[in-house]
Amino acid sequence: MTEILASSATIAQAAHAINAGGSGVWLDGRSDYGHALTAFWDGWGSQISSRTTVLVLGDAPHQLPCSAG
Numbered sequence: 139m140t141e142i143l144a145s146s147a148t149i150a151q152a153a154h155a156i157n158a159g160g161s162g163v164w165l166d167g168r169s170d171y172g173h174a175l176t177a178f179w180d181g182w183g184s185q186i187s188s189r190t191t192v193l194v195l196g197d198a199p200h201q202l203p204c205s206a207g
Contacts, residue, residue, distance in 0.1 A: 153195055 139156070146152035171194070178192075186192070 149195075156195070 142155045142159075143152050146155060175194075179186075
C-alpha cells in the first residue's frame with residue numbers, strides 16, 4: 139500500500155490502483171470491510187503501532203448482498 143500511495147500523484151490514482159489489485163473487493167464487485175480489515179490485520183497487524191496511520195477508503199453502499207425477489 140505504501141508503494142501505491144507513494145507512486146500515485148492523486149488519491150484518485152491510488153484508489154484506482156488499489157481497486158485494480160482487488161484489495162478488499164470480492165469477485166462480484168462488492169466491497170466487504172470485514173474481510174478487508176481481517177486480511178489487512180492478518181497480513182500487517184504485527185506491524186501496527188501507536189505511530190501507524192490506517193486509511194480506510196470505501197464506496198459507501200450497504201454491505202449486504204441484494205436478495206432475489
